[in-house]
Amino acid sequence: MEDKFYLHQFYKVPKFNDNMQENHLYLKVYTYLNSLPYVEDSDFANLFSSSNSTDINLILDENRTIIDEFLGARVHWTIENREEKSPVKSLVMKIRKNDKRRILAPYLQHIHQAFDEIEQKRKELRLFVNVENEQRRNGRWRSTQFMHPATMDTIVMDADLKTRIKSDLENFMKSRQYYHRLGRVWKRSYLLYGPAGTGKSTFISAIAKFMSYDIYEINLHNVQNDADLKYLLLQTTGRSLLVIEDLDRYLAEKSTAVSPSGILNFMDGIFSCCGEERLMVFTMNSKENIDTCILRPGRIDVHINFPLCDFTAFKSLASSHLGLKDHKLFPQVEEVFQTGASLSPAEIGEIMITNRGSPSRALKTVITALQSDLAGRVGMRLGGSGSGRVGDELEGSGKMGQHGIHPMREIKNLYGFLRTKSGRKTGIDKSEVDMNEKEKSGPIHEN
Numbered sequence: 001m002e003d004k005f006y007l008h009q010f011y012k013v014p015k016f017n018d019n020m021q022e023n024h025l026y027l028k029v030y031t032y033l034n035s036l037p038y039v040e041d042s043d044f045a046n047l048f049s050s051s052n053s054t055d056i057n058l059i060l061d062e063n064r065t066i067i068d069e070f071l072g073a074r075v076h077w078t079i080e081n082r083e084e085k086s087p088v089k090s091l092v093m094k095i096r097k098n099d100k101r102r103i104l105a106p107y108l109q110h111i112h113q114a115f116d117e118i119e120q121k122r123k124e125l126r127l128f129v130n131v132e133n134e135q136r137r138n139g140r141w142r143s144t145q146f147m148h149p150a151t152m153d154t155i156v157m158d159a160d161l162k163t164r165i166k167s168d169l170e171n172f173m174k175s176r177q178y179y180h181r182l183g184r185v186w187k188r189s190y191l192l193y194g195p196a197g198t199g200k201s202t203f204i205s206a207i208a209k210f211m212s213y214d215i216y217e218i219n220l221h222n223v224q225n226d227a228d229l230k231y232l233l234l235q236t237t238g239r240s241l242l243v244i245e246d247l248d249r250y251l252a253e254k255s256t257a258v259s260p261s262g263i264l265n266f267m268d269g270i271f272s273c274c275g276e277e278r279l280m281v282f283t284m285n286s287k288e289n290i291d292t293c294i295l296r297p298g299r300i301d302v303h304i305n306f307p308l309c310d311f312t313a314f315k316s317l318a319s320s321h322l323g324l325k326d327h328k329l330f331p332q333v334e335e336v337f338q339t340g341a342s343l344s345p346a347e348i349g350e351i352m353i354t355n356r357g358s359p360s361r362a363l364k365t366v367i368t369a370l371q372s373d374l375a376g377r378v379g380m381r382l383g384g385s386g387s388g389r390v391g392d393e394l395e396g397s398g399k400m401g402q403h404g405i406h407p408m409r410e411i412k413n414l415y416g417f418l419r420t421k422s423g424r425k426t427g428i429d430k431s432e433v434d435m436n437e438k439e440k441s442g443p444i445h446e447n
């Protein structure tokens, strides 16, 4: 036995002279149905793009039936247009009587949630930054449209690690009820750590795109005290990324008026629960000298290492930047990597961009830069000065000048690249996600 329900696109409102009102539920169900894989596979779908978006949408033909499955039940939907040429449509749902009693309420709730997620993905993302206190008149956040082109696909990273992070993020997004059942705030924090130019900031942009979340980037220099940080937090919205870059620098230099306990409270205090569905992201060059109480799960749940390039990462960069899958110079590049030389993806990427017209020249420049990096390391080990690192050179210590032109400087002149920071880590790490034990046993799922 089947039950049949009609969902009309418009309905009459008797109180208002029978004026037609749009039925919001119709829009939600219609949007949801057209997002189903079933429509993609159908021979009766049409492609559409709206005027203000580059997104291509699939819309199923009228009078065709979509079959959706939910909690083991089959739900049949048809878009009906009973009066020919009339713009008013109806959705007809057919469902077995027994299934109706069992699934109707959760099924409609599921449609609402799926619709919200689709809308969230469509919305324009914004980047917020906090300004100084004097400008408080219009609130403390200034925002602009967020248009960074980086995505999860463009980030060069160990493929397995990338998959694990994506699935961790997806699970987080679906875990509202799970967190609530545990009595926990629906938030998750990530630490991205590694040398300068390894892609930490770029990865934050990729996460924002992946989740369709706005970014609130907190400049701790513009925060007056602990209470001010709480005030800023109160002015943020849910479904967002709260970012503090270079947290290690703030902590080491004590260059912010916010106290360490203010930062701890920000991470997991009572104020951190204003606004739901939130990711916190912190970046550091190194977590070596960081107090363990900051790094513990709950404050920072997932630790992600961003290493300098190895040969595999180099090949990904060569593929994306130069269109090279292979090259006769690859074995030579691999050999230099094997000696322990390394550069950041930013450095190698920049060499490739500058020399993109000549892949051979790009690869030769990479080899010379790597050899120079190695020479710098050996020099550092022998002399113990640390001045062989590119970052030290840029600080204008003058140490290099005493020995004539440093090979690295020559290379930098060649490819016109200037590093901005020092403090790089000298070991070559494999990418990893350090998760606390519970998470290692499997990502969080909503039951």
Ligand SMILES: Nc1ncnc2c1ncn2[C@@H]1O[C@H](COP(=O)(O)OP(=O)(O)OP(=O)(O)O)[C@@H](O)[C@H]1O
Pocket (backbone or CB within 6 Å): 154, 155, 156, 157, 194, 195, 196, 197, 198, 199, 200, 201, 202, 203, 285, 306, 344, 345, 346, 347, 349, 421
């Ligand atoms: N892993 C990577 N994949 C793709 N591009 C990268 C990667 N690492 C660096 N880049 C490129 O190098 C540039 C600098 O990267 P980014 O600013 O993200 O590094 P960072 O680790 O945040 O550095 P810092 O610690 O100095 O802030 C960007 O233009 C980015 O596109």
